[in-house]
Amino acid sequence: MGTNSQSAIVQTEDDARAPAACIVSVKGLKENWQKWSSEHQEYQKHNPFSHDTRQSTAVHERGRDDYGKPLQGSLTERRGKDAHTHISREVLELCEAIRSIGEPREKAGAGSGSNEKVITVEFGKLFEHYVSISNKLVGILLRARKQRLVDFEGEMLWQGKDDHVVITLLQ
Structure with missing residues (x-):
């Protein structure tokens, strides 16, 4: 019985400071969330499958050079180029x-x-x-x-x- 009641949790000075270093400010979390939200809203303006009713900034018109092509610098464009290179290698x-x-x-x-x-x-x-x-x-x-x-x-x-x-x- 004496062991449970007598054992005390001893907290050193280093342990007391450790949680303070892990605390993230609410302001930082809010700024990160706002940044992500703004980027996502901008992305959704260009997404043809989005339910966003605002006018899209990227108007897709037939006959334009970029019609039917992925956005320049996008991951989709990179995948397409990689696939083209792979197929060309197989043809050779x-x-x-x-x-x-x-x-x-x-x-x-x-x-x-x-x-x-x-x-x-x-x-x-x-x-x-x-x-x-x-x-x-x-x-x-x-x-x-x-x-x-x-x-x-x-x-x-x-x-x-x-x-x-x-x-x-x-x-």
Whole structure:
């Protein structure tokens, strides 16, 4: 019984000062909150999904250079640039794979005296080789065709059905 009643909490001078250092002023909290609130209100003016009924300062008009593009310097713009860089790298990697496994042939439509050669590969052979590199071969092929780096017949290539479709490396 004597141990509980006799034990006293001894507070040193250092312990007494410690909580005072952790106290944050109400004025500082209020200023931080007000700053965040003002920034958020300004952001909401530009947010098309906001229920803010005030007139937006950023008017989106068709035909302008920035129409349909993210705000300059935004995280969305950064992500888009990173994605574009990544896809470009994959397209170049695909072209290198075609170069390495493809066979040189005379360019279709070239005259008999022409020595123009292009590298071609069948889709099935490319698919078997490229499956260990990436699982997005058809999408990358479509992107490369859009950039006029490769050419093939048809809108879409299907494994098995289009294995004999010839893919031509143009550049």
